[in-house]
Amino acid sequence: MSATSVEEVAPSRAAKSPWAVETHGLTKRFKDNVAVDGVELLVPRGCAFGYLGPNGAGKTTLIRVLLGLTHADAGTMSLLGYPVPRHRDLALARTGAIVDEARFHGHLTGRQNLQILAAAREPAARTRIGASLERVGIAHRADDKVSKYSMGMRQRLGVAACLLGDPQLLILDEPMNGLDPAGMLEIREMIQSLVAEGRTVVLSSHLLDEVERTCDAVAIVDRGKVIRQGPIADLLSGSAFELQIDCATPERAGALLAGTQWGANVQVGPDGLRVDLAAGTDREVAAEVNRLLVEGGVSVYRLQEVHASLESWFLEVTTRLGASQ
Ligand SMILES: Nc1ncnc2c1ncn2[C@@H]1O[C@H](COP(=O)(O)OP(=O)(O)OP(=O)(O)O)[C@@H](O)[C@H]1O
Ligand SMILES: [Mg+2]
Structure with missing residues (x-):
């Protein structure tokens, strides 16, 4: 099979997978420290999924492994049905992510920041700038400098940047971090509306209450291991x-x-x-x-x-x- 036909066949195979994220035995070590420990994760498509654990549980490391920012020591994974690293380009073309804090040029406006990011993407990204700003509710401040933005507005600009690629999957590392209750509510509503459009949102958090309010399903992670996962309603009914x-x-x-x-x-x-x-x-x-x-x-x-x-x-x-x- 030629390289071209693999590229053609992969999307139709991937579309059949019910999972937005699937990992088996995924492991990442830092010397003796097993930050991600045999993780079996199944994130259904079209839901808000919380990866929930205390500080140091291995949430950011898992996300970095999924995105190929660091390599796994063992295990397999796929995003939107595309096995990675084999089809990472295809998977990441349909995935938007914010790892750690979203970073922008403070002396430029929100719109200018998105213009710079769009220029590095496919041509269609430029046409999505206005809609992305509208989508996250900051269109009215789009021409203000980012240095004047609140933390919540920066988070939302980060999501707008993800939306330039019209992603099916968004992976957000601690999107509620540093936000006041009103800011958390805005992010929560935004995540839920993205899911209502048929996208999948995976977010990591140590804020248990926020995950319970925002997400349909959850994996609870402690010291690199997933302890429990499933729909929140199912996890509660066993308690x-x-x-x-x-x-x-x-x-x-x-x-x-x-x-x-x-x-x-x-x-x-x-x-x-x-x-x-x-x-x-x-x-x-x-x-x-x-x-x-x-x-x-x-x-x-x-x-x-x-x-x-x-x-x-x-x-x-x-x-x-x-x-x-
Ligand atoms: N680059 C690195 N080098 C060495 N150890 C690391 C590195 N990155 C993370 N670790 C370790 O891996 C473990 C998991 O860290 P990670 O940042 O993934 O946790 P986290 O769940 O995201 O925590 P937090 O809630 O504080 O963001 C920790 O023990 C951390 O010290
Ligand atoms: Mg982290």
């Missing part, structure tokens, strides 16, 4: 939860439940009860508790299942791992 019950007579409700199998897990507060339930508890328990209270003469105003946030679940896992090593 312990509590029933929160607002009722008229909490003391009486507590007494009614005290004699049941859940008695030890009931806490009575001024407005109601909390019943802690173990992972895997059947949801029928909620209906049963409600029945017991109502038949016992307690008026129940509200009964709600509250799952642990991903944040508390994540901290629990890393603490347990830390303790066992």
Whole structure:
């Protein structure tokens, strides 16, 4: 098969892959330090995916390996179905990335910075400058110097620079870093709108709460290893939860439940009860508790299942791992 036909065949093969990012056994060492340790990562296309871990967990290193900025010591990987490094050019032509902080010329305007970047790309990139600035919501400041931009605006200009290539996949290293809550909200909404257009956004973060709010799926990484991954909803459903019950007579409700199998897990507060339930508890328990209270003469105003946030679940896992090593 000639080189030309490989280039022709690769895109149709790649399009069949359901994964925007796929890695198997991916490993990167710095001497004795295994920064990326046998990572098996499957990022579905068309979602916002969080690569979540504490400082030093190996997030930036994984991204640098994916982009070919540093070589892997072991394992295989593909981006948008293109095996890399074999088809890196094809993969990167469809991928936009910001690693570490996006850097721009402060004495030039946002638009001028994009013009410089577009000049180094395919001709179509020039035609996308205006739309990219609009897309990230900074068109009204496009002719101001970048030195006058806030951190959030620089991050958004970074994403606009990625959009010059009309990427199917965006990889953003800590896009929320250094932003205030309003800036985080803007970035979150922008990421979600990029996903709504059918793009895949992979972001790394140590801000667990932000990942939970922004992403559809997550991989949790600790000391180079992926501990858990999957849709956030699935990860939560496997976790312990509590029933929160607002009722008229909490003391009486507590007494009614005290004699049941859940008695030890009931806490009575001024407005109601909390019943802690173990992972895997059947949801029928909620209906049963409600029945017991109502038949016992307690008026129940509200009964709600509250799952642990991903944040508390994540901290629990890393603490347990830390303790066992
Ligand atoms: N160029 C390098 N040379 C040697 N060690 C490195 C290098 N880059 C990273 N490391 C080490 O690899 C490990 C992972 O670092 P990495 O920067 O990937 O973590 P991170 O998850 O991105 O952390 P942070 O949240 O602080 O950005 C750390 O122990 C770090 O010291
Ligand atoms: Mg990092």
